[in-house]
Amino acid sequence: FGGWLRDAGYAGLVGIDFVEYRDPATGEPRSFFAGVDPRASEGTYALALQHGVAAPAFVSGTVATRAASFARLREVLGGLLYDPDRGHGVVPYATGCLEQGRCPIVALGGDRLHASELLGKAQAAVDIPAARLVS
Secondary structure (H helix, E strand, O other): OHHHHHHOOOOOOOEEEEEEEEOOOOOOEEEEEEEEEOOOOHHHHHHHHHHHHOOOEEEEEEEEOOOOOHHHHHHHHHHHEOEOOOOEEEEEOOHHHHHHOEEEEEEEEOOHHHHHHHHHHHHHHHOOOHHHOOO
16 A cells, blocks of 8 residues: 555655454454554654654653643653753653643654663653642
């Protein structure tokens, strides 16, 4: 499908969704095409960001937080935030989700283990006790 899109002149990131299931009659794995998302989405944003800053590795996930604003999130993440001079750190996005107590984060690191450690540190930092929420 990707080749067909390329041959038709399309370029750029795209999310392609498939649904996987087991055939009830045979028990064999099956799948069907469910849709195309031709824009940066949660599934493609981390990859685009990694390429944009030329980071060797990334991991991403949605963290639970009690920080209700980007200013508060930035404050508690502090030195964990991505710094181009260091070449690693975390990048929160879709911060409109903070009102629901969650925030997607991409952790960019020197390798996958480093990026995973950064994401874990970000989760620990944003899961702040209620007493520290008072500004």
